Amino acid sequence: MSETATVETKPVYSTGSSLGDILKTNEAVAAQPVQPAPAEPAATPAPVAEAVIQPLVEAPAPTEANVSTFVLPEYGEAAAETAPENKSTPTAVNWQDAIKEVDQTEVLKVAGVSDFAIELDKHIKGGGDPLDYLNAKAIDYNKVSDESLVKADLQKQYPTFSPQQIDLMFNRKYVVPEHAEQEDKEFAELQLKADAHNTRQQKIAEQQRFKIAEPVQQNQEAQVQQAAEQRRQMEETFKWYQENEATKNLMTSKRVAIDLGEDGNFNYAIDKPEALMKGILDGETWRRMTSVNPKESDVTKLIPDVAKLQRLVLAASNPNYEKDLVNYGKSLALPKLVAEGQNISQPAKVIPPQNPNLTEKEAWKNARTSTVGGR
Numbered sequence: 001m002s003e004t005a006t007v008e009t010k011p012v013y014s015t016g017s018s019l020g021d022i023l024k025t026n027e028a029v030a031a032q033p034v035q036p037a038p039a040e041p042a043a044t045p046a047p048v049a050e051a052v053i054q055p056l057v058e059a060p061a062p063t064e065a066n067v068s069t070f071v072l073p074e075y076g077e078a079a080a081e082t083a084p085e086n087k088s089t090p091t092a093v094n095w096q097d098a099i100k101e102v103d104q105t106e107v108l109k110v111a112g113v114s115d116f117a118i119e120l121d122k123h124i125k126g127g128g129d130p131l132d133y134l135n136a137k138a139i140d141y142n143k144v145s146d147e148s149l150v151k152a153d154l155q156k157q158y159p160t161f162s163p164q165q166i167d168l169m170f171n172r173k174y175v176v177p178e179h180a181e182q183e184d185k186e187f188a189e190l191q192l193k194a195d196a197h198n199t200r201q202q203k204i205a206e207q208q209r210f211k212i213a214e215p216v217q218q219n220q221e222a223q224v225q226q227a228a229e230q231r232r233q234m235e236e237t238f239k240w241y242q243e244n245e246a247t248k249n250l251m252t253s254k255r256v257a258i259d260l261g262e263d264g265n266f267n268y269a270i271d272k273p274e275a276l277m278k279g280i281l282d283g284e285t286w287r288r289m290t291s292v293n294p295k296e297s298d299v300t301k302l303i304p305d306v307a308k309l310q311r312l313v314l315a316a317s318n319p320n321y322e323k324d325l326v327n328y329g330k331s332l333a334l335p336k337l338v339a340e341g342q343n344i345s346q347p348a349k350v351i352p353p354q355n356p357n358l359t360e361k362e363a364w365k366n367a368r369t370s371t372v373g374g375r
Helices: 019-030 077-081 084-088 095-101 104-110 115-125 130-137 146-157 163-174 182-209 220-243 245-253 273-281 283-289 306-317 321-342 360-370
Strands: 067-070 255-259 265-270
Touching: 104 115, 115 130, 130 182, 146 163, 146 182, 163 182, 220 245, 220 273, 245 255, 245 273, 255 321, 273 283, 306 321
Parallel strands: 067 265
Antiparallel strands: 255 265
8 A cells, every 4th residue: 555745844144134034034934835757658558556746845945045145234424424313404503512612711701790709600610719719809909907907917917816816916016095195096097008019919919820720731642641541441342352363353354253052153245344343442432333323413312222222231241142032033934833733624536537458467567567566
């Protein structure tokens, strides 16, 4: 008795396709009708022959298995300059960005800020004491009374003395009793005026010599050394990445291999491997790659793509990230493949027409040589 040919069903995977494309391909192949194999030409047809069912034909494989080409998009200044929106629509001027290009002192003056306040702010930013500036700029010593001026000078000379002690010293030197001689009274007044005059002139001279504090400028030689150290560190960083084994493999093969576990490796063919490394080494390129508006000309206006960053962190922290995706794709296709296998019908038998001119012995001989199962 002849044996029935069984049909082996398996999913058809096309590298570079998404899981949805894979499932659609399998459904299309499964929907093709099963055709019986054409009978072999023979001198005389066999009395009974079973049809041969052809297995499902897989989709044609690419020239190289497990390789998908990925063209890196443009990032950085070149992409910003060629962005269509930058050519067709003029960018609105932001006043906050515009004033950054103008001298800050002039901006404050236009805004109505006084020279006094501008200089005080500059003095403080330079590390100066606000009180020193106020003493030098806010006080008109020509309008200060002799008594206040002398007492302030005594307080400066003796900072540990209390106000009562300062008053006592002042009174003993410049105040005379009511019953004192008129000459003594006049002398005490002249002494106060003379001492106050000397103190006033000294304070005015100090004001004229006062200079607004300026930020401490770093020594030029130290600046050169610092710049050289920064360049050295940057060069070492680039050298480390260039000599890394993964970088060498990328530059040689122009591919990035993704480990899929028992399913082997899947390779992305990279047209510009140096552009891929630029995303790692160049801060601006990385910011553009991980933003929702990468073609924005102003780097400060880039908006982070939080969803993309979350996926990047997940892929970096989960060693089974790629394998999980592959297994999920298999789980989607499995129910359909099982259903297709259960719906295969029993092959039909084809009974060729009889030739009345054959003898029984000749017919029996032909049946033995042409029957699928054989006897």
